[in-house]
Amino acid sequence: MIDTATALQLVLSHGTSKGKTMEVTLNDALGFVLYDDVISPMDMPPFRQSAMDGYAVNANGADWYRLVGEVQAGAAHQPKLATGEAVRIFTGAAVPDSATAVIMQEKVAVNGQQLRLEIPWAPEMNIRPQGEQIKKDAVAMSNGTLIQGAHIGFLAGLGITKVKVRQKPSIAIVVTGNELVSPGTPLPYGKIYESNGAMLQATLNELGYKNTSIVRIADDYEDTKRVLQETISTVDVVVITGGVSVGDYDFVGKALLAIGVEQIFHKVKQKPGKPLFFGRKEGTSIFGLPGNPGAALNCFYIYVYPLLRNFQGAEAVELPSVQVPLLSDYTVNGDRAQFLKAKMHGAGVEILDGQSSAMVRAFGYANALVFLPEDSTKINKGELVKTILLPHQ
CATH class of the missing domain: 2.40.340.10 (MoeA, C-terminal, domain IV)
Known part of the structure; x- marks a missing residue:
């Protein structure tokens, strides 16, 4: 029996090889792990940008300025301000090159075409510099980043529409036990409703893993061998619940060895989840989780989830x-x-x-x-x- 740190290290060092690379649209990239660095094609912001609604001024040290126009967000024109002139400006709009500051609208008094500052001004006040967030040709996002909503917003703001990512693994959840019946059917005495498959599939979906399936196996040695052999040959990761302990009808461990699965470890000095099994065959990673649902979900978070993230090439694979x-x-x-x-x-x-x-x-x-x-x-x-x-x- 090994300790928890050794078990996790063995999972990550012997686990499934990293997924193949592919290109996806930015809208489909959520939950994938970036394969290549993304290089910014532009400065962001691409021009000096007003940080608020107010007035762009070409300051001369005086309190009064002459209003000569307006710059809306998205407007392409560039008014040239003489010293002592100002324009109305809005958040996100391009600040004229000749403006030295933007004064928020709550800090000015306007009388017709005359503008009076009610606070001292400072150079570049309320102006976002060109390239403040990122410069052109800088790394916008690093290889190994798990793409989340904020990342998609950032890359979309740079005009990027596609990214290279690693594929997510295909996962089969294998459920064992003659005592299990499907929810929604009558429950005979001595039976329980099967919940591990639904729980693990829902958890995987919640974490962004949609390529999953559930396979049922009866407590029969020959049937267990046959179904496991077929399942292992078709997916990247197999997660089995139940049948890995030492009961008379716990056939999973024996069946896995009989079909040529390399056992990396069996049993971890932990609670819950002591009977945990991990092995490999022909590039597929196989987990044998305990049948008790609390133990199964615990082992999933501590061992299976890091392997899935490692398969995707994520920089950080363990839970924080x-x-x-x-x-x-x-x-x-x-x-x-x-x-x-x-x-x-x-x-x-x-x-x-x-x-x-x-x-x-x-x-x-x-x-x-x-x-x-x-x-x-x-x-x-x-x-x-x-x-x-x-x-x-």
């Missing part, structure tokens, strides 16, 4: 973490490292009720996981703890 004070005392049960569903708010983090590996309800309220290392015993209120931020919050 911070050191945050614990809001109440907590006594650790067991000698394994623990990932505890938690809510970070205010100045600290609260460990939630419902930490059982069979329970997933608390994940609906959690925005973080508190990580406690193997040697933890009791954590006192106010003590700093490693708090892993969940990606959907």
Whole structure:
């Protein structure tokens, strides 16, 4: 049994090869990882730009100026101001080259064609310099950036319409267990509704991974081998829930080895998620997650999600973490490292009720996981703890 840090390192070092590159339109780039640096084709802003509604003046040190015109946002004309002249100007408009400052409209008095300044002026006041945000030929966005809405807005402002990205992985979710029935059907005694497949597929969709499928397998050794063989040959990543423990009907581990999957590790010294399996076959990464939903989702966030980001070539693959004070005392049960569903708010983090590996309800309220290392015993209120931020919050 290996520790959590070793497990993650093995996942990232033996994981699926990085995805192929492709070109997508900017409108379709959300959630992809940039492959090449994007070079700015222009200065932004492309001209001296007014930062507010007001008056552009060619200041001469006096209080009074003569109004000689107006410059609207988007206007192409460039009035030439003599010393002591001013024009009405609006936010985003091009400031005349002859203007030395823009005075906000609340700080002037206008009488006909006469303008009086009510505050001292300073050179370049309220003027955004040409290229203030970025200069032409500078790197606008670096290779490895996970493209989010703000990135799309920034690149669109530079007139960019297409970017090179890495493909996202195709993912199969394999659900095992004779005790499972589909929601919406009668529930016989001794059975439970299947939820792991829906949970993992929804989580993947939430994180931008749409190329997913769900495969069901009965607790039968030969059937397990056949379906796993077929599934592994068609996708980049296989995520199996259940069947990786040591029960009489847990066939997944044995079936994976029988069809030639290379076992990288099996079992991690952690709670929840001890039975976690990770292996590879013919370029496909295979995870065997525990069947308990709380443990399955925990292992997904800590191990599967970083592999998916690594496949895309992201610069940062692990979930971000911070050191945050614990809001109440907590006594650790067991000698394994623990990932505890938690809510970070205010100045600290609260460990939630419902930490059982069979329970997933608390994940609906959690925005973080508190990580406690193997040697933890009791954590006192106010003590700093490693708090892993969940990606959907």
